[in-house]
Amino acid sequence: MKIKILYLILFFNISICASSNEILNESQIHKNLRCLVCQGQSISDSNSEFAQTLKMVVKDLIKQGKTEDEIYNFLSDKYGDWILYKPKFNYENFLLWSFPYLVLVFGGFIIVFLIRKRQKKT
Amino acid sequence: MLSNTGNFLLSLNVLLSTLIIYYSYNDLKTAENLISKKVFKISILQSTSILICFFTLVSAFLVSDFSLITVYQNSHTLKPIFYKISGTWGNHEGSLLLWVIILTLFSFLFLIYNKKHPKNYRLYTLIIQNFLILGFLFFILFNSNPFSFVSPPPNEGLGLNPILQDPALAIHPPLLYVGFVGSSIYFSAAIASMITNYSDKSFASSIKSWVLISWSFQTLGILVGSIWAYYELGWGGFWFWDPVENASLLPWFAMTALLHSLLVLERRNVLYFWSIILCLLTFVLSVTGTFLVRSGILNSVHTFANDPTRGIYILVFLSLMILASVYILFSKYKPASTEINSNSKETFVLVNNWFMMFYLITVLLGTLYPIFTDAISNNKISVGPPFYNSVIIPVVVIFLFFMAIGPNAKWVKNKFIDLKIYSLIILAAVLLNFIIFFFLKSYSILSNLIVISSLFLILSSILDLLKKESFNFPRVISHLSFGFLILFIGLNHNFSIEKDFNLKIGETKKIDNFKFHLKDLKLVQDTNFKAVIGQLKVNDLLTKEERVLKPEIRIYDNPRTLTYEASIQTNFLRDYYLTMSNIDRSDYYNIKFQKKPLMIWIWISVAMLSLGGFLSLLRHAKYN
Numbered sequence: 082m083k084i085k086i087l088y089l090i091l092f093f094n095i096s097i098c099a100s101s102n103e104i105l106n107e108s109q110i111h112k113n114l115r116c117l118v119c120q121g122q123s124i125s126d127s128n129s130e131f132a133q134t135l136k137m138v139v140k141d142l143i144k145q146g147k148t149e150d151e152i153y154n155f156l157s158d159k160y161g162d163w164i165l166y167k168p169k170f171n172y173e174n175f176l177l178w179s180f181p182y183l184v185l186v187f188g189g190f191i192i193v194f195l196i197r198k199r200q201k202k203t
Numbered sequence: 204m205l206s207n208t209g210n211f212l213l214s215l216n217v218l219l220s221t222l223i224i225y226y227s228y229n230d231l232k233t234a235e236n237l238i239s240k241k242v243f244k245i246s247i248l249q250s251t252s253i254l255i256c257f258f259t260l261v262s263a264f265l266v267s268d269f270s271l272i273t274v275y276q277n278s279h280t281l282k283p284i285f286y287k288i289s290g291t292w293g294n295h296e297g298s299l300l301l302w303v304i305i306l307t308l309f310s311f312l313f314l315i316y317n318k319k320h321p322k323n324y325r326l327y328t329l330i331i332q333n334f335l336i337l338g339f340l341f342f343i344l345f346n347s348n349p350f351s352f353v354s355p356p357p358n359e360g361l362g363l364n365p366i367l368q369d370p371a372l373a374i375h376p377p378l379l380y381v382g383f384v385g386s387s388i389y390f391s392a393a394i395a396s397m398i399t400n401y402s403d404k405s406f407a408s409s410i411k412s413w414v415l416i417s418w419s420f421q422t423l424g425i426l427v428g429s430i431w432a433y434y435e436l437g438w439g440g441f442w443f444w445d446p447v448e449n450a451s452l453l454p455w456f457a458m459t460a461l462l463h464s465l466l467v468l469e470r471r472n473v474l475y476f477w478s479i480i481l482c483l484l485t486f487v488l489s490v491t492g493t494f495l496v497r498s499g500i501l502n503s504v505h506t507f508a509n510d511p512t513r514g515i516y517i518l519v520f521l522s523l524m525i526l527a528s529v530y531i532l533f534s535k536y537k538p539a540s541t542e543i544n545s546n547s548k549e550t551f552v553l554v555n556n557w558f559m560m561f562y563l564i565t566v567l568l569g570t571l572y573p574i575f576t577d578a579i580s581n582n583k584i585s586v587g588p589p590f591y592n593s594v595i596i597p598v599v600v601i602f603l604f605f606m607a608i609g610p611n612a613k614w615v616k617n618k619f620i621d622l623k624i625y626s627l628i629i630l631a632a633v634l635l636n637f638i639i640f641f642f643l644k645s646y647s648i649l650s651n652l653i654v655i656s657s658l659f660l661i662l663s664s665i666l667d668l669l670k671k672e673s674f675n676f677p678r679v680i681s682h683l684s685f686g687f688l689i690l691f692i693g694l695n696h697n698f699s700i701e702k703d704f705n706l707k708i709g710e711t712k713k714i715d716n717f718k719f720h721l722k723d724l725k726l727v728q729d730t731n732f733k734a735v736i737g738q739l740k741v742n743d744l745l746t747k748e749e750r751v752l753k754p755e756i757r758i759y760d761n762p763r764t765l766t767y768e769a770s771i772q773t774n775f776l777r778d779y780y781l782t783m784s785n786i787d788r789s790d791y792y793n794i795k796f797q798k799k800p801l802m803i804w805i806w807i808s809v810a811m812l813s814l815g816g817f818l819s820l821l822r823h824a825k826y827n
Binding site: 115123128133162163168174176177182196199 | 445543586593594703
């Protein structure tokens with residue numbers, strides 16, 4: 082019975098947060114863009130003129146109805162991938178995105194293997 | 204004069220380290236059970252002379268002796284005394300001297316506090332530690348000498364970067380150095396243990412205190428650094444996954460893994476070689492971090508010192524260290540055959556290590572990847588917070604569940620996991636999460652999972668506290684505060700409010716539920732800077748709260764720099780965070796306002812996490 086209530090609440094929880102669809106968040110986009118004239122800051126955190134200009138550009142692009150990815154593509158074509166704090170998932174960055182999870186899966190296998198080998202045969 | 208004294212003491216230390224290695228090596232062959240008095244005496248002398256050497260540099264900063272290049276480049280006569288002193292380690296050369304001090308003091312303390320362990324194990328540890336000391340002493344003498352002389356001496360120094368003139372940043376480096384330079388001692392002990400085949404439980408207990416000390420200080424050091432970044436850098440965040448921040452986090456992951464695997468070694472005599480690898484890895488990562496930071500190979504906010512020749516020296520030193528330790532590891536490796544049961548505390552410790560390695564490799568990869576793409580395809584990429592957040596956070600969810608269940612498992616063979624209690628805890632966690640977002644604001648599925656899993660850890664840790672039977676109090680404190688840390692970060696992230704707008708004097712602006720009024724600007728002259736201080740009234744229309752915040756724009760004289768000082772108003776529920784900056788050719792000021800809920804609890808959680816380490820140290824000292 083308790084388990085059933087648990088599932089019900091879990092389901093309820095998920096369905097509610099699934100319905101709250103995300104809107105295009107301007108400051109979220111700012112956080113993903115590097116301020117090219119600063120030392121390790123995003124344009125959201127910087128007071129530089131470059132950051133101010135880029136914020137205007139992002140505002141314009143949102144007005145034009147561009148999606149988040151389209152904005153990133155537009156800016157990386159213009160300034161290079163250096164500007165994006167979230168590296169694109171492409172051929173070159175494949176290893177960056179996948180290797181951590183490979184390590185995770187591999188590590189899991191090692192532990193299972195180790196314990197199987199070492200477990201007392203009963 | 205001070206330059207000569209310093210150089211003499213540095214050379215004296217080279218001599219003393221060499222003597223320690225020589226006498227310790229001779230002492231290995233004697234049949235005596237005790238280490239000869241000579242070694243102790245030289246060790247005391249060595250620690251004393253390196254401390255005097257350090258105070259020589261401090262006094263050079265105090266009296267502003269600009270005949271020393273380091274003092275000339277990093278100090279100024281008008282600087283407050285406190286920052287003259289902290290300026291000693293606020294630069295490359297001085298901080299390396301701090302490195303050597305910690306290496307030396309730890310070497311001495313390890314020698315005198317491990318009397319019941321075998322003589323040869325202690326002597327080998329001493330020998331290896333002194334090789335490390337020599338390596339850094341040569342680096343200081345030939346490449347980064349803080350006592351280098353300039354003639355004729357300049358009349359005035361260049362001053363310390365104003366953002367480094369800060370109390371938090373004055374204590375941040377010493378704390379962090381005790382952490383990761385302190386890890387050198389178990390690097391040395393690990394190699395000594397392999398050479399002398401001292402591989403049982405007592406090896407674990409001989410290094411446990413040192414691991415706990417370095418872990419607790421590393422945690423505190425990271426905390427102070429984050430607090431500094433929060434109020435000084437003016438963007439309201441506290442962690443940016445900057446390469447230098449990552450460099451401090453990498454050894455932390457390795458130390459945390461080691462701390463847990465030592466539990467198994469101490470108790471069951473298994474995981475010996477794995478613990479050895481973690482000992483070696485921690486210090487290797489510490490030196491790697493130093494290499495990355497000091498060589499200037501990475502773009503970061505901490506570009507306080509970089510020079511390619513330094514990089515090459517550290518790289519050579521690092522490679523020698525890795526080669527030697529890998530060689531010894533392979534020549535001594537023996538496969539173990541102790542039993543491990545799948546449902547036991549041992550397995551849960553392995554699970555901890557598994558996740559720590561995942562975090563470590565993810566952060567290491569993210570930090571180094573831009574160097575590879577730049578070298579291979581000439582394409583510069585940035586790996587920033589969005590990468591780490593999206594790769595690591597989903598895994599943290601699972602990790603927190605293990606972290607709650609693991610400590611209650613029994614050694615050797617666990618009976619069963621009490622599903623009934625855990626499903627009740629999950630139920631409570633889901634309900635609490637439900638209440639939070641039902642009454643406040645909904646957030647993404649991932650945030651829901653983070654909140655639920657951290658609540659799960661918190662609730663089960665609290666249940667552990669309430670249990671009558673004996674439990675490991677320091678452990679519960681650390682696990683509980685880690686749960687709180689993740690919870691508060693999650694809530695802070697989801698409920699922060701950010702407003703960015705322009706105002707001029709006398710103007711009032713209403714945005715959503717806030718009203719802002721720039722009352723006045725004041726010009727203030729301080730000892731070493733001029734400041735424009737704004738008087739900004741913030742009205743929260745929902746809570747009817749009214750606060751006046753005073754952000755500053757500071758103009759420092761030496762060196763001439765403009766900084767923006769955030770005005771922060773803290774209470775137990777939330778922080779108001781406000782920065783003001785001037786806009787060129789306009790009488791408007793750009794205002795950034797943030798309302799950050801539960802901010803102070805993030806700091807308290809980390810402080811408690813570290814406290815758990817110190818308590819565990821006391822506990823260990825009491826029983827051993």
